[in-house]
Amino acid sequence: MAFLYVLITREYPNGIRFYFYIMNLIVRIFVVFVNIYHVENYGKIRRVHELNNAHEKIVNRYFVQRIDWTTSNLGKILYKNVPENAWEREKKTFIIHIYKYWRDFKNRHLIDHVTNRYDPLKDCPVQNCEFTKNENYFYTADVVIFYLFRGRLPRNRRTNLKQRWIFLSDESPVNTFAGAKAKPSFSRLANIFNWSMTYRSDSDVPIPYGRTVALPKPIFPKPKRMSYENIASLVPYWNQKRRDVLVTILMSHCRTHRINYVRYLRRLINIDFYGKCSYTFRYRTRCPGHFNTDCDVTANYLFYLVLENTSCRQYMTEKLFYNAYLKGAIPIIRNPSLEDCQKLLPPNSFLHADQFNSPVEMVNMIKAMGADDELLLSFHAWRNHFNVTNEHGFFNSKSSQMCRLCQALNYNDKSVRWYDEDDIRLYLDPKLLCTAIPDFDFGPVNKRGR
Ligand SMILES: *[C@@H]1O[C@H](CO)[C@@H](O)[C@H](O)[C@H]1NC(C)=O
Ligand SMILES: *[C@@H]1O[C@H](CO)[C@@H](O)[C@H](O)[C@H]1NC(C)=O
Ligand SMILES: *[C@@H]1O[C@H](CO)[C@@H](O)[C@H](O)[C@H]1NC(C)=O
Numbered sequence: 254m255a256f257l258y259v260l261i262t263r264e265y266p267n268g269i270r271f272y273f274y275i276m277n278l279i280v281r282i283f284v285v286f287v288n289i290y291h292v293e294n295y296g297k298i299r300r301v302h303e304l305n306n307a308h309e310k311i312v313n314r315y316f317v318q319r320i321d322w323t324t325s326n327l328g329k330i331l332y333k334n335v336p337e338n339a340w341e342r343e344k345k346t347f348i349i350h351i352y353k354y355w356r357d358f359k360n361r362h363l364i365d366h367v368t369n370r371y372d373p374l375k376d377c378p379v380q381n382c383e384f385t386k387n388e389n390y391f392y393t394a395d396v397v398i399f400y401l402f403r404g405r406l407p408r409n410r411r412t413n414l415k416q417r418w419i420f421l422s423d424e425s426p427v428n429t430f431a432g433a434k435a436k437p438s439f440s441r442l443a444n445i446f447n448w449s450m451t452y453r454s455d456s457d458v459p460i461p462y463g464r465t466v467a468l469p470k471p472i473f474p475k476p477k478r479m480s481y482e483n484i485a486s487l488v489p490y491w492n493q494k495r496r497d498v499l500v501t502i503l504m505s506h507c508r509t510h511r512i513n514y515v516r517y518l519r520r521l522i523n524i525d526f527y528g529k530c531s532y533t534f535r536y537r538t539r540c541p542g543h544f545n546t547d548c549d550v551t552a553n554y555l556f557y558l559v560l561e562n563t564s565c566r567q568y569m570t571e572k573l574f575y576n577a578y579l580k581g582a583i584p585i586i587r588n589p590s591l592e593d594c595q596k597l598l599p600p601n602s603f604l605h606a607d608q609f610n611s612p613v614e615m616v617n618m619i620k621a622m623g624a625d626d627e628l629l630l631s632f633h634a635w636r637n638h639f640n641v642t643n644e645h646g647f648f649n650s651k652s653s654q655m656c657r658l659c660q661a662l663n664y665n666d667k668s669v670r671w672y673d674e675d676d677i678r679l680y681l682d683p684k685l686l687c688t689a690i691p692d693f694d695f696g697p698v699n700k701r702g703r
Contacts, residue, residue: 355386377656404433443674463574489581564588
């Protein structure tokens with residue numbers, strides 16, 4: 254710049270002087286623009302950085318609730334946001350014997366409930382596991398899996414002490430042995446299993462139906478300036494949501510406590526009730542599928558009523574993760590406890606009966622949300638920071654159970670241990686883990702009920 258001034262202030266013919274003057278002006282304007290651009294951009298970079306921090310803060314605030322949870326190493330990966338590479342992998346290949354459970358196992362974990370065979374370790378970060386139904390491996394396999402649902406337990410004593418015996422249950426403690434001829438006593442189950450494999454976060458091998466995972470980066474980097482259109486774009490099936498009927502439920506196990514609750518709520522708000530237990534034949538047959546066929550109709554509603562058939566610690570199923578979250582519906586939850594939901598589900602993503610003094614108050618909230626998109630979409634804002642997975646293998650979704658087992662074998666602590674009777678009860682005793690679901694009994698059935 255100084256150089257140009259020197260040129261201008263020297264004696265030159267008017268034309269050239271004018272020419273330099275204009276050049277000077279252009280250069281100055283250019284410099285000013287470059288500066289403005291830089292400052293702007295610097296500001297932007299700083300803002301994006303701050304907002305990424307906001308994402309980190311939101312994610313940290315969520316996971317800090319679980320800080321006192323006792324988990325296996327795999328549990329830390331699944332529930333505490335610890336990266337998978339925190340532990341070394343084993344060099345060996347693990348042989349896993351599935352004890353007298355191949356038929357059920359195959360349908361859910363090797364075949365997609367129809368006919369397509371798939372690799373149980375497809376998309377799994379570890380691959381060094383093989384699964385066999387061959388009973389010759391009963392004594393030599395690294396691991397034997399016992400599926401408690403059918404109640405088939407080994408008569409033979411264990412000869413190979415290096416072997417790890419694992420009990421597998423994905424039913425609530427009330428229904429652990431629902432498919433068995435007789436329910437074994439807890440003393441029968443004591444001192445034979447080394448590891449647990451259930452939907453609970455404190456299992457050695459957690460196999461939840463679904464999980465809340467943090468996104469590495471927010472989808473929209475400026476959460477504070479996000480418009481409601483932005484949030485709506487994150488909600489699956491948003492454009493097909495109905496506004497005339499807000500709530501739906503799908504039910505094929507017609508337990509009275511559930512039917513009565515629906516009946517009660519239907520006095521206060523319209524609910525479209527699909528599946529075998531529906532009042533209306535048309536709705537009864539609309540979605541008859543039991544785990545194998547997707548019922549697309551739930552995608553049309555803003556809310557899905559989640560009534561798990563038992564109320565037990567951390568027992569949440571595909572009703573919540575698949576029928577509600579995956580279909581872009583806000584779950585209305587009765588059980589498990591509000592605390593379990595706050596710690597396991599995305600922040601501000603659901604309505605829980607215990608948050609309200611009465612069903613009437615809850616229904617008023619549902620109606621208010623149905624009439625106010627901004628309020629409603631605030632219950633989907635989490636989708637900018639978190640994702641909800643489905644890992645159960647129902648409705649043609651992928652099952653992650655065998656992948657979880659293989660991960661656990663690679664990463665978990667290998668010390669010798671087993672479950673005594675008290676330990677087993679902490680996973681399987683309904684008296685310790687479940688509460689009764691209050692029934693709404695209001696005498697004679699009205700004309701909208703059955
Ligand atoms: C409860 O629900 C589970 C899973 O949804 C199902 O497997 C079980 O059979 C049901 N039990 C009863 C008694 O309804
Ligand atoms: C969320 O999870 C689903 C699988 O459950 C996956 O298909 C999808 O890509 C994930 N979304 C993001 C943004 O990670
Ligand atoms: C598994 O449990 C049995 C007791 O049931 C024990 O003898 C064995 O050492 C344990 N093995 C491992 C690998 O923990």
